[in-house]
Amino acid sequence: MRIKGGFDMGERGKNGEMKHRRTNLEAVEPESDKPASDKAEIRDSMGAPVNPPKPEARLGREVQAKIGQQLRAMYDDVVNQGVPEHISDLVRRLSDQD
Amino acid sequence: MKLDPTIRDQVLSTVPSLRAFAISLCGNIDRADDLVQETLLRALSHIDSFEPGTNMPAWLFTILRNLFRSEYRKRRREVEDADGRYAETLKSHPEQTGRVEFEEFRTALAKLPADQREALILVGASGFSYEDAAGICGCAVGTIKSRVNRARTRLADLLAIDSVDDFGPDRPTRAVLAGGGRN
Numbered sequence: 001m002r003i004k005g006g007f008d009m010g011e012r013g014k015n016g017e018m019k020h021r022r023t024n025l026e027a028v029e030p031e032s033d034k035p036a037s038d039k040a041e042i043r044d045s046m047g048a049p050v051n052p053p054k055p056e057a058r059l060g061r062e063v064q065a066k067i068g069q070q071l072r073a074m075y076d077d078v079v080n081q082g083v084p085e086h087i088s089d090l091v092r093r094l095s096d097q098d
Numbered sequence: 099m100k101l102d103p104t105i106r107d108q109v110l111s112t113v114p115s116l117r118a119f120a121i122s123l124c125g126n127i128d129r130a131d132d133l134v135q136e137t138l139l140r141a142l143s144h145i146d147s148f149e150p151g152t153n154m155p156a157w158l159f160t161i162l163r164n165l166f167r168s169e170y171r172k173r174r175r176e177v178e179d180a181d182g183r184y185a186e187t188l189k190s191h192p193e194q195t196g197r198v199e200f201e202e203f204r205t206a207l208a209k210l211p212a213d214q215r216e217a218l219i220l221v222g223a224s225g226f227s228y229e230d231a232a233g234i235c236g237c238a239v240g241t242i243k244s245r246v247n248r249a250r251t252r253l254a255d256l257l258a259i260d261s262v263d264d265f266g267p268d269r270p271t272r273a274v275l276a277g278g279g280r281n
Binding site for chain 2: 060063064067068070071072073074075076077078079080081082083084086087088090091092094095096097
């Protein structure tokens with residue numbers, strides 16, 4: 001069986017569209033599937049945005065933050081259990097094998 | 099060949115997160131621990147294919163996910179009803195999946211298609227970049243992004259997370275409330 005692995009970190013960011021993204025969910029716009037042209041801000045002659053952020057977009061961020069928190073709380077509940085003894089024993093045994 | 103202690107420590111320090119990911123895939127702690135053990139056996143016997151200095155967590159997560167998927171391929175019935183089975187596992191053995199306070203969230207999470215759940219957890223909980231998550235799942239970065247978006251939208255609906263009070267009177271719910279009180 002072939003094991004995938006050995007990620008070439010040099011590849012990271014090759015796909016230009018993702019370069020500006022952060023990894024946390026809160027940072028991701030809910031409408032980010034839409035083409036960029038849909039999101040372009042329209043400004044008046046004074047440079048002020050004509051369309052202020054819609055309440056739906058703000059609600060989206062709020063909801064995302066809550067989902068992110070719950071997701072991490074649930075996940076970290078397991079992470080905080082650390083390494084079970086039978087697993088650390090297994091790793092040490094395997095790594096000491098000749 | 100004895101394993102370099104640095105590599106061994108990298109493996110050990112990935113185990114807690116690897117377990118959390120396994121539990122999210124399996125919906126069952128015992129099965130998840132079996133999967134983690136199998137992953138470590140596989141990884142340590144192929145440690146030569148790990149390039150030192152590259153991303154150890156991403157490497158181990160990839161192996162675990164591949165093992166999990168090939169196990170499903172072998173049991174075809176489970177493939178056809180992977181999501182239904184997952185939900186059923188949670189329903190019948192809630193005590194096997196962890197603490198009660200996460201039950202509502204976990205139940206909602208179980209209703210997501212497996213690929214969406216996986217993408218959301220890798221990016222939102224394990225903390226992988228979209229690029230690494232795409233590498234782990236063997237798909238395009240854009241695919242991961244859209245899976246995460248769909249997962250989040252669906253979860254928001256399922257959990258009915260509602261912050262209406264914080265926002266303006268143009269929200270439909272506000273309109274309904276204002277239109278109430280018909281005597």
